[in-house]
Amino acid sequence: MKTPAQNAPTTTDRDTGAGLDTSRIRAITLDLDDTLWPIWPTIARxxxxxxGWLAQHAPATATLGADRQTLREVREHTGRSRPDLAHDLSALRRESIRALLLRAGDDPALAEPAFEVFFAERQRVDLFEDARPALQRLGARFPIVALSNGNADVQRVGIGAHFVASISAREFGVGKPDARIFHAGAQAAGVAPAEVLHIGDDAHLDGVGALNAGMQLAWVNRGGHPWDHAPLQPHITLTDLRVLCDALGL
Structure with a gap:
């Protein structure tokens, strides 16, 4: 999961978009979790x-999983024992459920339907108020490619119509901040990386990754966090995606 973004520029010019070269933007790559919706309330639900499903179908596992320390140990062990799944949050979650079932003495085959319950609810997100209007305005001008390390499905979330493609770390094999996934996003949009504006909230994963990939960066800093990656700097910092749309003349 994401960690809070760190350390942001505070100059008036950058905050108002003066550092953004709008003339060379031909496509958008866009992060999902904590950019279009808050992730932690979604994960909690x-x-x-x-x-609730485990309490009905595998009560021993439900009891075991209610102990936060045990649950943490199982998840950490799964992560260490399955480094091949480092960029596949769905598979890691599924295997953690399977490991918990085994530890509790329940049928490990229940991991599949249990995960589907989790995954279905994970797609029920509460968009930030500015997200849908911004998607409509941005999508009317630019091709938008979703670029995520998470496992949200833009179609199941209900915003798929705004995207020409969606690339996840799970499908691609590497995640942000690796430049390769950003370049894949540019390729999916049919443009060069220098012609892409990446929009995302995580200063390291989105920010450093996009800048090192040769893209412009719109850093979504809803929490007023500072930026800690000088000399790299976002081209624009914003707390509301509508501000970006205004800066782009949309």
Whole structure:
């Protein structure tokens, strides 16, 4: 999961978009979690739905999983033992559920339907107020490619119509901040990386990754966090995506 973004520029010019070269933007790559919706309330609801399902179908596992320390140990062990799944959050979650079922003495085959309960709820997000209007305005001018390390599905979330493509770390094999996934986003949009504006909230994963990939960066800093990656700097910093749309003349 994401960690809070760190350390932001405070100059008036950058905050108002004076550092953004709008003339060379031909496409948008866009992060999802914590950029279009808050992720942790979504995950909390999904985990609650999973716990409720386990209480009915695997009560011993539900009891075991109610202990936060045990749950943390199982997840950490799964991550260490399955480094091949480092960029596949769905598979890691599924294998963690399977490991918990095994530890509790329940049928590990229940991991599949249990995960589906979690995953379905994980797609039920509450968009930030500015997200849908911004998607409509941005999508009317530019091709938009979703670029995520997470496992949200833009179609199941209900915003797929705004995207020409969606690339996840799970499908691609590497995640942000690796430049390769950003370049894949540019390729999916049919443009060069220098012609892409990446929009995302995580200063390291989105920010450093996009800048090192040769893209312009719109850093979504809803929490007023500072930026800690000098000399790299976002081209524009914003707390509301509508501000970006205005800066782009949309």
């Amino acid at each position: 999904a985990e609650q739905a999973l716990a």
